[in-house]
Amino acid sequence: MSSRCEVRVDGHLDERWAAVLDGFDLRHDADGTTTLTGLVVDQAHLHGLLARLRDLSVPLLSMQAAPAPEPPAQLKQPLASLTWPRPTDRLVLRPATSDDAEGTWRYRRLETVSRWLTEVPASLEAYRLTFEQPDRLATTIVATLDGRIVADLMLRVEDAWAQTEVAHVAHRTQAEIAWVLDPDVTGQGYATEAARELLTICFDDLGLRRVTATCFADNVPSWRLMERIGMRRESHAVQDALHRTGRWMDTFIYAALPRDWSPRSDHPEV
Ligand SMILES: CC(C)(COP(=O)(O)OP(=O)(O)OC[C@H]1O[C@@H](n2cnc3c(N)ncnc32)[C@H](O)[C@@H]1OP(=O)(O)O)[C@@H](O)C(=O)NCCC(=O)NCCS
Incomplete structure (x- = not known):
């Protein structure tokens, strides 16, 4: 071996x-x-x-x-290693701080939004406790429109699966991304704009080799967004996830490699 x-x-x-x-x-x-x-x-x-x-x-x-080699500095604390804020055509992206709990709770507490999210804290105070966790803040980006938070995004750098002998090579080589948009501003391409910037960060800034995103198959706006930014549906798991309504739901995993993606690419299947 x-x-x-x-x-x-x-x-x-x-x-x-x-x-x-x-x-x-x-x-x-x-x-x-x-x-x-x-x-x-x-x-x-x-x-x-x-x-x-x-x-x-x-x-x-x-x-x-031999001890496993240390990953490059920018992959140990990816968000901290980048230059912020990052403007897109209409939004400004920056790492979240604990002061953003209230701004994101404003739309996350809504049932139309929270029905797709992992947890629904009972109050702003309970939400603040999870939002302010260092691991959560280290992987959360907020997007503002005219100074107001309209979306929060996740960018979590992780290890790819690898056989043991080569696990160090796969260490911190991919990321999972996710998004939550204020329903006040849906249907105007803001989530698409922010998600494209996430891919730019992942591929151009961090040099990652693969990006994934997961959603319930019933969450049509989310997987349509994945397709709009050029991600490929790679997995359809059947009734593998239990929704809080008690229903076992299907999930989709989408992914992109750098070759699948260009910031200017037009993905007309919107
Ligand atoms: C998933 C989610 C971010 C998608 O929001 P969205 O508004 O559909 O996405 P966008 O902001 O990119 O807008 C795209 C829509 O605007 C339209 N649009 C208008 N202008 C556009 C532009 N300049 N660029 C792209 N799309 C544009 C698109 O046609 C599309 O509409 P359609 O789906 O009816 O075709 C949002 O529904 C959400 O936050 N849901 C709750 C939380 C959630 O489910 N998170 C994901 C968990 S996996």
Whole structure:
């Protein structure tokens, strides 16, 4: 079974040895040692590697499983790494703050909106408690129109599924996006405009490789929006989600890769 391995040797190995050592990354450490990090396929591979080091008369100091590499800084705290506010044609997007609880509660508390949302807090105070959670704020963007909040959006960077040996490569490479629009301003393309900006952030700014969005199949405005911004329906799960009305509902998962998407693309099936 392959795994990432870290080998420390004495002296500073020349970069050209990387080719001989199966393309392992070479890092020269301040204490005069070199750390080699790479994927070891199996025991035979490891023995071959160690034999080559011995043949090169390189003193082996230690060998251990390599820690998963840190994701780039902009993927650890994606929203904090970007420049705000971001204007679109008609809206201004910015990360949410705890002061936005009331502005978003104004429309989220409405039954026509909350019927599609995961939870319906009983009061503004209960809503504020969840809205102000650091994880929630770190993944929430609000969109304002003439200074008033008209939408809140989710952008959550996550790991893609991967086999264990390569899980570090899939770490924080995709995002899930979602939206909630004030019903006062539906039917005018504002959610489309904001969602397109989310895709710009995901693909152009954060360099993610895939973006997904999920909704109840009965939530027609939401999946129509997904199609309008160029996302593809990839999954139709049958009666997999229990709605608070007691009905088991179907869900859709949509996704886009950078190649599916262009900010100027016209998706005429609106
Ligand atoms: C899902 C939701 C954001 C969609 O709102 P929406 O108003 O339909 O979406 P938009 O603001 O992009 O407007 C699109 C509509 O405006 C029309 N439109 C007008 N001008 C437009 C423009 N410049 N660009 C795009 N569409 C435009 C479109 O034709 C479309 O109307 P249609 O669906 O009748 O064809 C909204 O219904 C909502 O917040 N629902 C409650 C919360 C929710 O369900 N969230 C998602 C959970 S998964």
